[in-house]
Amino acid sequence: MRNIWTIAQKELRSYFYSPIAYVVLFIFLMVMGLLYSNIVAAVNQASMQMMRFQGGMGQFNPKEVIFRQSFGNMIIVLLLVMPLLTMRLFTEEKKMKTSELLFTSPITVFEIVFGKFLGALLLYLLMLVLTFYIPVLMASVTEISWKAVLSGYLGLLLCGGVFLAWGSLASSLTENQIISAVISFGFLLSLWIVGFMGQVFSDTPIGTLLSYLSLISHFENFTKGLIDTSDIAYAVGMIVLGLFVTYQVVDSQRWKS
Amino acid sequence: MIEVNHLTKQYGGVKAIDHVTFKVNKGEIVAFLGPNGAGKTTTMRIIAGFVPATSGTAVIAGFDVFEKPLEVKRRIGYLPEIPPLYSDMTVSEYLTFVAKLKQVASKEISPAVENVLNKCNLVSVKTRLIKNLSKGFQQRAGLAQALIHNPEVLILDEPTVGLDPHQIIEIRDLILNLAGEHTIILSTHILQEATALCQRVLIINEGHIVAEDTPERLSANLRKSEKVNLVIRRGSDEMINEIKMIPDVINVIVQSKEGGDIWNVMAEYPVGSDLREEIARIIVQKGAGLLELKAQTLSLEDIFLKLTQEEPANLNHGGAA
Numbered sequence: 001m002r003n004i005w006t007i008a009q010k011e012l013r014s015y016f017y018s019p020i021a022y023v024v025l026f027i028f029l030m031v032m033g034l035l036y037s038n039i040v041a042a043v044n045q046a047s048m049q050m051m052r053f054q055g056g057m058g059q060f061n062p063k064e065v066i067f068r069q070s071f072g073n074m075i076i077v078l079l080l081v082m083p084l085l086t087m088r089l090f091t092e093e094k095k096m097k098t099s100e101l102l103f104t105s106p107i108t109v110f111e112i113v114f115g116k117f118l119g120a121l122l123l124y125l126l127m128l129v130l131t132f133y134i135p136v137l138m139a140s141v142t143e144i145s146w147k148a149v150l151s152g153y154l155g156l157l158l159c160g161g162v163f164l165a166w167g168s169l170a171s172s173l174t175e176n177q178i179i180s181a182v183i184s185f186g187f188l189l190s191l192w193i194v195g196f197m198g199q200v201f202s203d204t205p206i207g208t209l210l211s212y213l214s215l216i217s218h219f220e221n222f223t224k225g226l227i228d229t230s231d232i233a234y235a236v237g238m239i240v241l242g243l244f245v246t247y248q249v250v251d252s253q254r255w256k257s
Numbered sequence: 258m259i260e261v262n263h264l265t266k267q268y269g270g271v272k273a274i275d276h277v278t279f280k281v282n283k284g285e286i287v288a289f290l291g292p293n294g295a296g297k298t299t300t301m302r303i304i305a306g307f308v309p310a311t312s313g314t315a316v317i318a319g320f321d322v323f324e325k326p327l328e329v330k331r332r333i334g335y336l337p338e339i340p341p342l343y344s345d346m347t348v349s350e351y352l353t354f355v356a357k358l359k360q361v362a363s364k365e366i367s368p369a370v371e372n373v374l375n376k377c378n379l380v381s382v383k384t385r386l387i388k389n390l391s392k393g394f395q396q397r398a399g400l401a402q403a404l405i406h407n408p409e410v411l412i413l414d415e416p417t418v419g420l421d422p423h424q425i426i427e428i429r430d431l432i433l434n435l436a437g438e439h440t441i442i443l444s445t446h447i448l449q450e451a452t453a454l455c456q457r458v459l460i461i462n463e464g465h466i467v468a469e470d471t472p473e474r475l476s477a478n479l480r481k482s483e484k485v486n487l488v489i490r491r492g493s494d495e496m497i498n499e500i501k502m503i504p505d506v507i508n509v510i511v512q513s514k515e516g517g518d519i520w521n522v523m524a525e526y527p528v529g530s531d532l533r534e535e536i537a538r539i540i541v542q543k544g545a546g547l548l549e550l551k552a553q554t555l556s557l558e559d560i561f562l563k564l565t566q567e568e569p570a571n572l573n574h575g576g577a578a
Contacts, residue, residue, distance in 0.1 A: 002357075002360075003358075003360075006354070006357040006358055007358075010343075010354050013350075014343065014345060014346075017345035017346065018345055096341070096342070096343070096344065097337060097339040097341055098341040098342070098343060099341075100302075100305075100307055100335070100337040100339075100341050101335075101337075101341035101355065101358070101402065102358070103306070103307050104305045104306055104307050104330055104333065104335045105330055105355075105358045105359055106327045106328075106330040106331045106359065106360055107327075107330075107358060108327070254307065254308055254309065255308070255309060256268075
């Protein structure tokens with residue numbers, strides 16, 4: 001446990017030693033702020049139009065739309081940002097030859113892999129905490145369902161975990177940060193696209209499988225305020241799978257090096 | 258302390274090292290000497306537990322590297338050829354991280370860091386970023402890293418490579434100071450370094466250990482005959498013939514005749530029969546003016562060239578002690 005924490009701490013710090021953490025945090029928060037104000041403006045306009053032409057709001061629930069849109073946007077921004085957090089996890093160690101220090105220290109490969117994942121996850125947690133001003137801002141002007149907000153954030157945390165686990169895998173495969181980032185974009189987009197493919201093949205067993213593998217369908221439940229154990233199991237399973245393959249790759253590279 | 262048995266490492270079809278066997282006793286400093294690509298780094302990486310061997314065993318302080326890697330890694334300090342430095346950290350941050358990594362107890366971390374900062378002369382740069390340090394300081398930070406948990410065994414891969422002569426002397430002094438407390442294996446392709454630092458030399462070439470002994474004995478074993486160089490003021494063929502007449506003399510060769518009469522002569526006789534006295538007497542009796550008489554010794558450089566260029570097969574028994 002102490003070893004995992006040593007590695008996690010080092011990773012977390014190195015995000016701040018290099019400007020990566022500041023740049024990613026700044027850009028992420030800026031884009032999220034812009035998107036949020038855009039959604040609020042759009043929803044505002046839509047509800048005014050509805051009131052004028054239909055004389056009422058009917059099924060339209062502006063708060064829910066704002067939440068679901070914001071969470072939906074956040075996950076897309078994360079898809080673009082997360083590979084930047086994971087791209088240097090293993091590439092940098094290999095390139096700077098510091099992997100020789102790690103692998104000759106009394107610490108297991110599992111502890112290295114999990115420690116690095118944990119370090120990235122902690123930075124991600126900080127990113128999420130910093131976006132929390134959005135629901136707080138909304139709560140200051142209207143009543144909101146905190147349960148739905150927390151469920152959405154749980155969804156973000158789990159999805160982010162999946163992104164980071166698969167990003168670690170991408171980073172273990174190469175010595176080049178850019179290649180690593182491109183590979184993880186590929187992984188993350190694939191997790192997205194299998195959902196569309198699932199829709200194309202719907203009603204077949206393959207379609208069901210593809211839809212299950214898709215990240216979107218699981219994430220949408222969280223944004224609706226539904227916490228389903230099968231969604232949690234999916235996310236945890238994907239994290240474990242990503243880290244397990246990373247472990248195998250890192251361990252086998254020592255045989256070749 | 259270190260026992261390596263028939264260690265073999267194959268990359269694809271190529272054997273990087275082939276049945277390497279040696280032993281290092283506690284407190285000894287042993288040098289791995291060999292040309293680039295001979296297998297020094299591979300052997301050290303296996304002992305340090307960085308890469309697994311294809312076959313063979315390595316036992317360090319009683320623990321097998323393959324069966325008990327964590328026990329071995331606790332007892333080893335390893336400085337790879339490229340020091341494993343995190344360039345964005347300061348020297349003390351880096352050493353603190355390494356101390357945690359090597360499982361130094363929390364309370365002992367800051368004394369341990371202070372201790373290696375002092376030992377490696379890094380106090381003046383401890384708050385500076387590693388990437389801004391000169392190569393010499395970086396190398397010392399690498400050495401400090403290997404020492405931080407006070408390991409029983411130190412494995413240093415080319416510890417003085419890329420340093421200026423002043424820094425080389427500093428690092429060598431540091432290594433000499435560590436001797437006794439620690440068992441040290443270091444690799445180098447600089448010969449005088451091996452002579453200066455080590456009690457024993459392992460010469461490795463193309464994945465094989467071709468010789469293993471003290472530098473002095475290696476030199477003695479490899480000489481097939483004794484040779485003396487003579488400088489004579491008034492050389493003459495008559496005198497050369499007389500030297501040739503001494504029983505046992507194998508050969509006498511006039512190598513050059515400088516500015517008229519000063520002759521450079523080389524006389525050769527079998528190992529074990531010291532004929533220097535005889536030769537000197539003849540020259541002095543002739544009144545030829547003996548200016549210089551010097552026995553040739555095989556420097557480590559010559560041994561190295563001999564061993565790494567000739568067929569390894571006929572040299573194996575020459576050195577293996």
